[in-house]
Amino acid sequence: MSNGTSRRGFLKGAALAAGALGVSRIPGVNLLGRAEAAPGSEPPAVFILNLIGGYNALFGSADSFVGTGAFGVTSTNIKQVGTSRLFVDRSTLGTLSTTTLGKMASIGVDHGITSHPTARQELLFEGTTSRLVKMSASLPGTAAVRCVVIGGLMPVGTHRAMNGVSLQQVRDLSTTIAVLGGATAANAPARGLAADGIAAAEAMSKRTLDVNPVSGKSLIESYPASSAQLREATVAFNYTDLAAAYGVTAGTGGSLPTDVRNTTMQIMGAELMIRAGANLVIANQSGWDSHGDDNGSLVRNKLTGDGTMAALKVFTDRTLAMTDRNVVTVIMGDFSRSLPGSNHQSNLTATVIGKYVKLGTTGRVTSDVGLPSGSPGIQGFWAYLAAVLGAPNAPFGTNPHALVL
Amino acid sequence: MRSIFLIASLGLTACVGNITGDDDDDTQEPVVCEQARTYVGYGNKTLETERATIEPGSDRLRLKPYAALAAEYRAALGLSAFDTSMYAATFGRPPARWYEEPRASANTIYAAFALAYAGCTQHTASDPLYAQAPNASLADTICRDQARAFWHRDASDAEVSACVTYAVDQTNPADPPAKRWAYSCAAVLSASGFLAY
Numbered sequence: 001m002s003n004g005t006s007r008r009g010f011l012k013g014a015a016l017a018a019g020a021l022g023v024s025r026i027p028g029v030n031l032l033g034r035a036e037a038a039p040g041s042e043p044p045a046v047f048i049l050n051l052i053g054g055y056n057a058l059f060g061s062a063d064s065f066v067g068t069g070a071f072g073v074t075s076t077n078i079k080q081v082g083t084s085r086l087f088v089d090r091s092t093l094g095t096l097s098t099t100t101l102g103k104m105a106s107i108g109v110d111h112g113i114t115s116h117p118t119a120r121q122e123l124l125f126e127g128t129t130s131r132l133v134k135m136s137a138s139l140p141g142t143a144a145v146r147c148v149v150i151g152g153l154m155p156v157g158t159h160r161a162m163n164g165v166s167l168q169q170v171r172d173l174s175t176t177i178a179v180l181g182g183a184t185a186a187n188a189p190a191r192g193l194a195a196d197g198i199a200a201a202e203a204m205s206k207r208t209l210d211v212n213p214v215s216g217k218s219l220i221e222s223y224p225a226s227s228a229q230l231r232e233a234t235v236a237f238n239y240t241d242l243a244a245a246y247g248v249t250a251g252t253g254g255s256l257p258t259d260v261r262n263t264t265m266q267i268m269g270a271e272l273m274i275r276a277g278a279n280l281v282i283a284n285q286s287g288w289d290s291h292g293d294d295n296g297s298l299v300r301n302k303l304t305g306d307g308t309m310a311a312l313k314v315f316t317d318r319t320l321a322m323t324d325r326n327v328v329t330v331i332m333g334d335f336s337r338s339l340p341g342s343n344h345q346s347n348l349t350a351t352v353i354g355k356y357v358k359l360g361t362t363g364r365v366t367s368d369v370g371l372p373s374g375s376p377g378i379q380g381f382w383a384y385l386a387a388v389l390g391a392p393n394a395p396f397g398t399n400p401h402a403l404v405l
Numbered sequence: 406m407r408s409i410f411l412i413a414s415l416g417l418t419a420c421v422g423n424i425t426g427d428d429d430d431d432t433q434e435p436v437v438c439e440q441a442r443t444y445v446g447y448g449n450k451t452l453e454t455e456r457a458t459i460e461p462g463s464d465r466l467r468l469k470p471y472a473a474l475a476a477e478y479r480a481a482l483g484l485s486a487f488d489t490s491m492y493a494a495t496f497g498r499p500p501a502r503w504y505e506e507p508r509a510s511a512n513t514i515y516a517a518f519a520l521a522y523a524g525c526t527q528h529t530a531s532d533p534l535y536a537q538a539p540n541a542s543l544a545d546t547i548c549r550d551q552a553r554a555f556w557h558r559d560a561s562d563a564e565v566s567a568c569v570t571y572a573v574d575q576t577n578p579a580d581p582p583a584k585r586w587a588y589s590c591a592a593v594l595s596a597s598g599f600l601a602y
Binding site: 145174179194198204208229260 | 492508510515518523576588596
C-alpha cells in the first residue's frame, strides 16, 4: 500500500492468527455427534482434483494392464490394496497411507464421450445446471462461500448460483483469511463496516447489474457472498502450522506464500477452505491430455513431480483424521486414456477417498480400457459422491455403486 | 426524449427501432437488425440461429482489468501514487503480455473495498469537506459528487439513497468524520459503476 503497509508483512514469520489449527467454529455447519457414524453424521465436504485432459486408468485399475504391459505396468509396479480387488499404481496412489488406501474406491464412469469439451461439460453439468453448485447447495452448511474453485483455472461453463450458493474463485489464501477475521493489514477496513459497505455498493450497482444479467454474473453473485462472508463468525487459523504440514516454506524475506500458484497450494488451500466452512472445493490442473504416453511415465511423473501426490497424502491423512467432518477426496479427469497411443477412451475410472467409502472398485477396466457392460454413467458417479457425502434426498438420484459404508 | 426512428441501411444490414439517449425509458422499441448474410457452421447450422435478441446496451458489462486499477484509483481519488500490488494475486494478475478476462469473486469484491478504503482514507484525511460528520443533506451532496467523479455518470436517486444510508446510519458515529467518509467513499468506489465499464 502507499502508506507502506505490506500484505507480505503481516504473514511474515509467525502465525497468522492465534488459535489452534482448525476451526473454533465452522460457519454454518452443525457439528453433530458421531454416535451413529454414517454418511451425513458429520458436516460433509468434497475436494475434487480435476485433471484437465484425462485421468489414466493405470492409476485406479493398475492390474488391468499387467498382462499386456500397457502404460508400462508390470506385476511389480502395482499395489493391491489389502485383499480387495482394487489395484493401484505403486509409485503414485500406492504411496498414500495405509489408512487412506483402505478408504479408497475406483468408480467406473461409462460416459461414452471421447471429446474433451463434451466430457468436461457433461461431467460438470446436468443440462444447464452446474453439478458443482448443485452438490454444494444440497449439502448441509450455510457458510457464505461454500462452493469454491481454488486457483486460477476455472472449470468450463457457466456455473449459475442455486439457492444462494455460487461458485467462488479463491486465488490468494491471505484474502480469505483476512475476510474471515484473521490477521489483516493495519489499514484494513473493519469487517462489519466493510460488510455494510459492500452491501451498499451492491445496492448502488443494482440498476447496472439488472440490465447485465449474463455479463455481470460474477458481480451479481459476488457482492452478496462477500458481504455475507464478512458477517460470519471469525475463524481461527494457524497458517504457519498448515503450511508446515504441506511443506510450504517461506520465501525471500521470510513470508509464507499465500498465492495459489501450484498444486500444493491448491490442495493446501482446499483444506483451508474446508476448515472455513466450504463443502465443495474443486482444483483444476491442466496438462493431462497425455497422447503418446505409451509407457505411462508422463502421467506418473506429472503426478509425483510437481508435488501433487505428496500434497494429496497430507490432505487425505489430515482430512480423514478429522473426527467432526466427512471429507471426500475425488481424483477425476475428462476420461481414461485409450490403447494404443494413450488417446481418448470413452469412459473414466475415478478415484474416491472418504471415511464412508467402502474399499473396492466398480472401475476395473479390461486390458483395452473398457468398463463392464452396463456400468453407470456420469449421473451415477455424482449419485455415488452424494451417497458417501451423506447428501440428503439423493440430489443426483439413486446411487448405483455399492461401495458405501 | 430525443428519439430517432431508424430504417437505416448500414452496409448490408438494416435496423429497425428507437435509438435513444435515455437509458431509463422502458417503453422504447428494441433495435432489431435484419441479417443480410448468414453463416453456415458445423452440422449445417447457421451461426446466427440462436443469437439472442437483447436490449441495446445491455449485457455488455466488463470488469476493469487488474492492470488498470492502480491508475483508476489514482485518477478517481486524485492521489499521486497508489499501490494495488498487495491484492495482485487475489485479482489474478495475468503474466506479462497475457490477458485474462477479469471475473469477480467474493474475495475480489473484498479486495476492491479494502483498496478503496485505503485510498479513500488518504483522500478524506486532509480535505476540510470531510471534517463534518455525515448527515443526510451533506451525504446527499457528497454521494452525488463522488458518483459523478468515480462512475462518470450521475447517480440515480436510489443509488444516492443507498450511499447516504450507509454514510449516515451505518458508519460508526464514534469514528472521526474523515474515517466515516472514507468508508462511504469506498462503497461508491466498490460499486459496478467504478469496477466495471
